[in-house]
Amino acid sequence: MSAIWTEEDTATEATPQDKILKIERETHKLEKRLCRQVGQAIVDYNMIEEGDKVMVCVSGGKDSYAMLDILLKLRARAPIHFDLIAVNLDQKQPGFPEEVLPKYLSELGVPFHIENQDTYSIVKRVIPEGKTTCGLCSRLRRGILYRVADELGATKVALGHHRDDMLQTFFLNMFFAGKLKSMPPKLVSDDGRHIVIRPLANVAEKDLVRWAQHREFPIIPCTLCGSQENLQRKQVAEMLREWEKKHPGRIENMFTALQNVVPSHLLDGTRHDFKGLKATGAADEEGDKAFDAPDFSLAATAPSALRIVQL
Numbered sequence: 394m395s396a397i398w399t400e401e402d403t404a405t406e407a408t409p410q411d412k413i414l415k416i417e418r419e420t421h422k423l424e425k426r427l428c429r430q431v432g433q434a435i436v437d438y439n440m441i442e443e444g445d446k447v448m449v450c451v452s453g454g455k456d457s458y459a460m461l462d463i464l465l466k467l468r469a470r471a472p473i474h475f476d477l478i479a480v481n482l483d484q485k486q487p488g489f490p491e492e493v494l495p496k497y498l499s500e501l502g503v504p505f506h507i508e509n510q511d512t513y514s515i516v517k518r519v520i521p522e523g524k525t526t527c528g529l530c531s532r533l534r535r536g537i538l539y540r541v542a543d544e545l546g547a548t549k550v551a552l553g554h555h556r557d558d559m560l561q562t563f564f565l566n567m568f569f570a571g572k573l574k575s576m577p578p579k580l581v582s583d584d585g586r587h588i589v590i591r592p593l594a595n596v597a598e599k600d601l602v603r604w605a606q607h608r609e610f611p612i613i614p615c616t617l618c619g620s621q622e623n624l625q626r627k628q629v630a631e632m633l634r635e636w637e638k639k640h641p642g643r644i645e646n647m648f649t650a651l652q653n654v655v656p657s658h659l660l661d662g663t664r665h666d667f668k669g670l671k672a673t674g675a676a677d678e679e680g681d682k683a684f685d686a687p688d689f690s691l692a693a694t695a696p697s698a699l700r701i702v703q704l
């Protein structure tokens with residue numbers, strides 16, 4: 394017998410029913426993971442507290458739809474009471490489908506507010522043709538959203554940035570601004586009046602893509618303003634994708650690293666008192682072994698909260 398038995402020959406064909414069950418199982422796992430990661434971020438960074446009114450900024454992109462979706466699920470089972478209000482800023486970009494979000498949010502049954510402000514015309518008028526418009530556009534948007542937060546009595550402002558946005562920002566700051574700086578999961582706004590939170594801080598973008606497909610969010614394209622996509626961010630995103638392809642797990646390790654900062658082993662004298670450093674005279678098993686080669690075999694384990702190790 395010369396027949397070659399390949400895997401395909403022997404494998405049992407999956408029936409359409411099997412395939413449906415597999416998709417359902419995967420989707421269920423994805424939902425659980427998203428809820429767990431968002432819940433963990435909320436706990437680790439104390440993002441939402443009893444009685445909070447969270448203004449969820451919804452742009453019409455996959456990330457903010459997913460953020461609202463998961464926050465609604467978590468609120469239904471949370472041990473504390475908090476309110477959510479979805480807010481969209483309609484910047485009057487040409488072709489913006491203004492009926493999409495009100496329809497979606499009404500059907501969802503979540504309180505919402507649409508703020509109509511023609512920042513598009515201001516930006517077009519002020520910025521010369523060919524120059525990037527994003528700086529002024531974001532500044533205007535930020536001011537408007539903080540005012541709206543005040544008017545609505547919101548105690549927290551939630552933005553839909555995810556883990557990959559944070560890593561990209563980290564590398565952008567390192568490459569182009571000479572800073573070790575990412576995007577914080579929680580911050581006080583520059584006007585000092587608002588707490589901004591990023592509940593998707595632990596979530597991978599690829600999971601948000603899959604969730605958006607599953608939930609069939611009515612996505613509004615983000616290119617309506619006609620501005621060119623940020624080229625540097627695009628390049629960094631591509632670099633990270635390539636690294637992950639060649640070295641699976643690298644993104645996860647880098648993200649863990651952002652939560653394990655060791656100022657004594659960087660070079661910033663404002664974070665660690667190098668000048669005043671004195672020998673203690675006492676041996677320390679956990680101390681630094683400066684002459685030994687670094688040992689990377691003990692991979693860092695993900696901490697449950699942002700930890701700055703003071704050595």
Ligand code: SF4
Binds near residue numbers: 530531615620
């Ligand atoms: S891409 Fe367009 S809408 Fe977004 S910040 Fe830039 S100018 Fe504003």
